[in-house]
Structures are given as structure tokens and as C-alpha cells.
Amino acid sequence: MQVWTEVSQVPTGWGPSVVTLGNFDGVHRGHVAVLRRMVDDARAAGAHAVAVTFTPHPAQVHRPHDAPPLLLGDRDRIELLEATGLDAVLLVTYTLDFARQTPQEFVERYLVGALRARTVVVGRDVRFGWQNSGDLSTMRGLGEQYGFDVEVIADVRPDETPDAGPAHRRWSSTWVRELLVAGDVRAAADVLGRPHRVRGVVVHGDARGRELGYPTANLGATTGLVPADGVYAGWLRREHRPDGTPVGQDRVLPAAVSIGTNPTFEGRERRVEAYVLDRTDLDLYGEEVVLELVERLRPTLRFDSVDELLARMAVDVEDVRRVLGAGATRSGSVPT
Known part of the structure; x- marks a missing residue:
């Protein structure tokens, strides 16, 4: 094209x-x-x-x-x-x-x-x-x-569309915005015909996730409407390394995505960050990635202790596996 x-x-x-x-x-x-x-x-x-x-x-x-x-x-x-x-x-x-x-x-x-x-x-x-x-x-x-x-x-x-959702209104961008503001990315995907996506360059964060055993890719300025705060199951899609060379292996990876201010640690800045399941070896700094959001698992919560947070994060990871399917792999093709 x-x-x-x-x-x-x-x-x-x-x-x-x-x-x-x-x-x-x-x-x-x-x-x-x-x-x-x-x-x-x-x-x-x-x-x-x-x-x-x-x-x-x-x-x-x-x-x-x-x-x-x-x-x-x-x-x-x-x-x-x-x-x-x-x-x-x-x-x-x-x-x-x-x-x-x-x-x-x-x-x-x-x-x-x-x-x-x-x-x-x-x-x-x-x-x-x-x-x-x-x-x-x-x-x-x-x-x-x-x-x-x-x-x-x-x-x-x-x-008028095969395998479509409820027929109470026409397909529209306004409908998608309403669903995303409510955090309902699964329903938004029904209207879009694919998972909603947010794109951004991975930047350095507080490194708190790495310290907790869940290193996250923090997105800087993003394009694509960021949905309601919460924890989501999704896919992290890579296209090019910072030097412009294409990504070979590890192009599409299962991820737990957190959107919010991290209230457990008194955070104030709203962030979008993704933990790639079972991977602590990835260096994504400076790389532009796409997050495809499949399902909202829960709203953002404030935990009384780090141990309580870690216990819930372990549950979140298993929920991501369940939502994305056994093995948690997918092709790198463009969803349509």
C-alpha cells in the first residue's frame, strides 16, 4: 500500500x-x-x-x-x-x-x-x-x-456482521471509547474486531518491579486511548529494536499489563507498564512496543503490605495465563 x-x-x-x-x-x-x-x-x-x-x-x-x-x-x-x-x-x-x-x-x-x-x-x-x-x-x-x-x-x-455482538447500535468509535473508559476491553474488541492497542517507547521507571521479581516495561508517551486503571491480560508486540533492526524471536509475548498510579507505593503519576510472563532477561529500553489488551482482570487496588501485593500479583499472572490460553503464544500477524 x-x-x-x-x-x-x-x-x-x-x-x-x-x-x-x-x-x-x-x-x-x-x-x-x-x-x-x-x-x-x-x-x-x-x-x-x-x-x-x-x-x-x-x-x-x-x-x-x-x-x-x-x-x-x-x-x-x-x-x-x-x-x-x-x-x-x-x-x-x-x-x-x-x-x-x-x-x-x-x-x-x-x-x-x-x-x-x-x-x-x-x-x-x-x-x-x-x-x-x-x-x-x-x-x-x-x-x-x-x-x-x-x-x-x-x-x-x-x-449485519457475522459473529458480531449486540445489535443495539451501529459500530462506531464513540462506542469503543465508552467501553475503554469503563475498562471493558473485551467488549471493545468485539466492536473493533481485534484487541485494542496502546503503543509507546519503553523507558526507565522506578525499577521496583524488578526488585519484586516482576520486571516491567514502562511505556513513556503513548498513542492509543489508555483505558481505565486496572490490571489487564494482553500481548506485548515488538517490531523493531532501537537501532531499527527487525525483531526475530520473542516478537509477540504474553503480558500482565498494569495501568494506574501504583497506590500501594503512594504513586501519583499514571503509568502503563507490562510484565512479560516468566521473562527476566528482556532488555526493551528504547524499544517501541505495542500492547494489545485482551481482558481486564481487576481494578487497581491499594495493598497494605508488599507481601500482600506479591500474593495478588502471583494470582494476576495465573489469571493472564488462563485468559490467553495454555502456552500463552500467538503469531505476530496483524489482527483484523
């Missing part, structure tokens, strides 16, 4: 294309269903399938103080978009200057001029251009003017 961060990077003569627009935060089941259908249609028509998306999220530009937290960083969003079979993603840097384009200017420059759109796939509530003045009617009118079809996609609901 090709990834362009400037419209000028689109190769001359690219197209024809089937193009869709969206933020695709989380790349949940609804996104995946629409994108895979679009890819199939593009293949049948002999066209490229392209998604146009934005960074940062437009809400972070227009209303930064109350914009919703993002489910994914750009790197994971692109990785999951690629897994749908898209030929290309145009990741547009969203600024106030970009937002001042009229609907016609946006369509003319991006969809027609650069991507040579044959079909544009949008939701019924699509908005684009200056002050969101462009809507579905606008897009259809521009399609007639510039010679592309407009395909309207309906919301995808759980009852």
Missing part, C-alpha cells in the same frame, strides 16, 4: 480511483466492512482503492479543549487500513488553512486532480469544505460536474 502525506506525492496519472473520505479512528468493524467492500468494487472496476484521511483529527484543530481522545495513533491507523486491502492512503495534514478550502476546491484538487476519482464513497452525513458547507447534495452536484459517481454507504450494524 502506498502512503502519501502530501497531495503532491500522488504519482502523475494515478487512477482511476474509487475514493472514500473519513477519519477512521480505531478502524473498527464498521470501517473494515465498508473499506473491504470498496476494495472489492474497485478491483472489479479495474480501479485503485484509496482512502483520504486526516491528521490530526479535525476536532483537535477546531475544538482542542473538548476533542475526543483518539483510539489510535497514525502509525497503527495506517497499519490497520493497509490490512483492508487498500491500494493507497492519502494522509492529509489538517490545518485551519486546509479547512478554509471550499467544497469545490477540495474536490477539484484532491479527488479529481490528484486521484482521478471514478467513484467517491461517502456516508449520508458527509460534511466537507469550509465550515462543513459541503454535504451529500454538494458532492453529488460536484460529481455531475467533474464526472464521478457518488456511492452512499449505510451505517454498518452488528446484526
